[in-house]
Amino acid sequence: MHTTKNTIAVIGGGSWATANVKMLADNSTPKDIYWWMRNGEAVEHLTKFRHNPRYLSSVEINVPAQHISTDLKAMLAQAEFVLLNVPAAFLKDALSGITPQDLEGKKIVSAIKGIVPDENLIIGEFLNQRYGIPFNNLLVLSGPCHAEEVALEKLSYLTIASPDTELAARFAGMIDTRYIKTIVSDDIYGTEYSAVLKNIYAIASGICHGLGYGDNFQAVLISNAIREIERFVEAIHHIDRDIKESAYLGDLMVTAYSQFSRNRTFGNMIGKGYTVTSAQLEMNMVAEGYYAVNCLHQINKQHNVYMPICNAVYNILYQKRSPYNEMKHLAENLS
Numbered sequence: 001m002h003t004t005k006n007t008i009a010v011i012g013g014g015s016w017a018t019a020n021v022k023m024l025a026d027n028s029t030p031k032d033i034y035w036w037m038r039n040g041e042a043v044e045h046l047t048k049f050r051h052n053p054r055y056l057s058s059v060e061i062n063v064p065a066q067h068i069s070t071d072l073k074a075m076l077a078q079a080e081f082v083l084l085n086v087p088a089a090f091l092k093d094a095l096s097g098i099t100p101q102d103l104e105g106k107k108i109v110s111a112i113k114g115i116v117p118d119e120n121l122i123i124g125e126f127l128n129q130r131y132g133i134p135f136n137n138l139l140v141l142s143g144p145c146h147a148e149e150v151a152l153e154k155l156s157y158l159t160i161a162s163p164d165t166e167l168a169a170r171f172a173g174m175i176d177t178r179y180i181k182t183i184v185s186d187d188i189y190g191t192e193y194s195a196v197l198k199n200i201y202a203i204a205s206g207i208c209h210g211l212g213y214g215d216n217f218q219a220v221l222i223s224n225a226i227r228e229i230e231r232f233v234e235a236i237h238h239i240d241r242d243i244k245e246s247a248y249l250g251d252l253m254v255t256a257y258s259q260f261s262r263n264r265t266f267g268n269m270i271g272k273g274y275t276v277t278s279a280q281l282e283m284n285m286v287a288e289g290y291y292a293v294n295c296l297h298q299i300n301k302q303h304n305v306y307m308p309i310c311n312a313v314y315n316i317l318y319q320k321r322s323p324y325n326e327m328k329h330l331a332e333n334l335s
C-alpha cells in the first residue's frame with residue numbers, strides 16, 4: 001500500500017487538461033497538483049482568477065497559484081506522476097527541453113489520443129523509445145469522456161491501462177469521484193490505438209453528416225468502423241480483448257455522435273465544403289484525427305489491414321479528393 005502523499009504534474013493547457021485538473025482536485029485522496037501550460041497569459045489569469053481563460057472557463061480551479069507555471073522542468077521536478085495532455089502534434093515541441101533524466105523514475109500517464117507525427121508512434125512507444133520510460137511506468141487514460149461533460153460533472157467512465165495493473169489501480173484511486181468511475185486494463189496498445197482510430201471515424205461521421213447522410217447510414221458507418229478498429233488492433237497487438245468494452249466501442253460512439261466532438265465538428269465542416277485550413281481556423285480546438293489519419297496511413301503500409309473508412313478520410317484530407325465522391329465510393333463497400 002502506498003503511504004506518502006501523491007504528487008502529479010498535469011502537462012497542457014487545453015480542455016482535457018483543465019478537466020483532468022478538476023477531477024484530480026475533486027478526488028478526495030490527498031495530493032499536490034502541479035500544472036504546466038505554455039501560455040503565460042493563461043497562467044497569469046488562472047493564478048489571479050482561478051479559471052482557465054480559453055478552455056472550460058466556467059470550471060473553478062482549486063490548485064495553489066504557485067503550482068501553476070510555464071516552467072516545465074520545475075513542474076516535473078515536483079511530481080511522481082506526470083499526466084500528458086498536449087495534442088500529439090505538439091508533444092515533441094512541448095518536451096523539447098526535457099531530458100530522460102528529467103523523467104527518470106516517474107510514472108507517465110498519457111491522456112493524449114493521437115500519434116506523434118514523423119515518428120509514427122503512439123505516445124507510449126514514443127516515451128519508451130525517446131525517453132527510456134519502462135513500459136511498467138506507462139499508463140494510458142482513455143474511455144468515452146468529453147471534457148465539457150466533466151466540467152458539468154456528468155457521470156463518466158474512464159479506463160486506465162498499464163502493464164502494471166496495480167499502478168493503474170493506484171492512479172484510478174487518484175481520479176475517481178462522484179461523477180468519474182474508473183476501469184483498470186492491461187491493454188495499453190489496444191487502448192491507445194483504438195482511441196486514435198476513433199477520432200478518424202468521427203471525422204468520417206462528420207463528413208457524412210455534412211454531406212447530408214442520415215442516422216441510418218451513420219449507424220452502418222460506425223458498425224463498420226468498430227470492425228475496422230478490431231482488425232487493426234488485432235494486427236498490431238493480438239490479445240484476448242472484447243472490442244465492445246467502453247474504452248473501445250464506447251469511445252468510438254461518444255466521438256462519432258456527440259455534439260461536443262472536435263473531430264466530428266471538423267469532419268462536418270469538410271463535408272460542407274470547408275478546406276482543411278478554414279475548418280481548422282474555425283475551431284479553437286484540435287481535431288487529433290486529422291494528424292492521425294496521415295500517420296495511420298504510413299503505419300498500415302506495414303500491416304496491410306483492410307481499412308476502407310480510414311482510406312477514404314485520408315484521400316479527402318491529404319489527397320484533396322472530393323468528399324462527395326469518396327463517401328459515395330465508400331458507401332458501396334460497407335456492409
Ligand SMILES: NC(=O)C1=CN([C@@H]2O[C@H](COP(=O)(O)OP(=O)(O)OC[C@H]3O[C@@H](n4cnc5c(N)ncnc54)[C@H](O)[C@@H]3O)[C@@H](O)[C@H]2O)C=CC1
Nearest residue numbers: 013014015016017085087090112113145146147285286288
Ligand atoms: N477534449 C476532450 O474532451 C478530450 C481530449 N482528449 C485528448 O486530449 C489531448 C488534448 O486535447 P484537448 O485538451 O481537447 O485540446 P483542445 O483542443 O481543447 O486545446 C488545444 C490545445 O492545444 C494547444 N495547442 C494549440 N496549438 C498549439 C501549438 N502550436 N503548440 C503547442 N500547443 C498547441 C493549446 O494550447 C491547447 O492546450 C488530445 O490528444 C485529445 O485527443 C482526450 C479525451 C477527451
Ligand SMILES: O=C(CO)COP(=O)(O)O
Nearest residue numbers: 143144145255261262263
Ligand atoms: O476523445 C474524446 C472523447 O473521448 C475527445 O475527442 P472528440 O472531441 O473528437 O470527441
